[in-house]
Amino acid sequence: GHREGYRFALETQGSVVREWFADLDVLTLSPKPPSSEMTTRWAAFDACLEAAQEKPQIVLKLVVFDESDYAYAKEVAARYPHLPIYLQPGNHTPPRPGSEDASVELDGIMMRMEWLVERVTSDRWFEARVLPQLHVLLWGNKRAV
Numbered sequence: 001g002h003r004e005g006y007r008f009a010l011e012t013q014g015s016v017v018r019e020w021f022a023d024l025d026v027l028t029l030s031p032k033p034p035s036s037e038m039t040t041r042w043a044a045f046d047a048c049l050e051a052a053q054e055k056p057q058i059v060l061k062l063v064v065f066d067e068s069d070y071a072y073a074k075e076v077a078a079r080y081p082h083l084p085i086y087l088q089p090g091n092h093t094p095p096r097p098g099s100e101d102a103s104v105e106l107d108g109i110m111m112r113m114e115w116l117v118e119r120v121t122s123d124r125w126f127e128a129r130v131l132p133q134l135h136v137l138l139w140g141n142k143r144a145v
Contacts, residue, residue, distance in 0.1 A: 011061065013038075014045035021048060024056040029083075031076060033062060033069035035090065042079075049080075058083055063133070064116055065090035077128065086129045089116045095141040102142035109136060 001008065002023075009026035021027055029048060032038040052058055060083050062073040069090070077085045089112035093105045113132055120128050139145045 012048065014048045015041055017044060017047040017051050019051055021051040022053045022055045024052070027052050027056045027058045028061050029058065030061040030063070033064065033072045035065040035069050060085040061088065062086070063088050063090045065092065065112075070116075070119055073128070074123075074125070077125075084129070085127065086131055087116060087120065088131055088133045089113045091133060091136045091141070093141070102140040104136055104140040106137075 007025040008023065009028070010021070010024055011028040011030055013032050014029045027048075029045065031040045031045060049058065060076060060080060062069070062076060062085065064070050064073055064087050073085070073087055089109065091104060092108055092112060093103075095101055109132070113130070117130050120126075120130055135145065
């Protein structure tokens with residue numbers, strides 16, 4: 001791996017800890033926001049940070065669909081002020097179950113992007129970096145890409 005010049009990165013919601021997190025070059029922790037209807041287990045999330053031992057570059061990434069998710073992102077950032085944070089507007093046009101249609105409504109996605117940029121700017125939250133979900137822009141809802 002590393003001896004051959006490869007770099008290793010992982011993105012996880014932070015619910016499962018692995019000892020080898022310390023061997024990564026980049027660890028992206030992406031807790032699920034309230035809109036996912038999942039509960040963040042902070043003890044497991046903190047254990048992921050401990051397992052990384054501050055060896056890899058560690059960043060936070062949160063998908064934001066609405067005001068509740070935005071407030072959650074601010075709470076996460078306050079909880080881990082030493083970590084860089086990336087915000088991405090959520091894909092509001094997921095495929096219907098069983099559908100093979102991979103299309104997305106790009107105008108709507110760009111509107112969500114503008115909303116999030118304006119929200120962050122109005123709060124003067126300049127530490128947050130806002131980026132689109134590149135996989136959605138490139139492949140829409142296509143699976144296994």
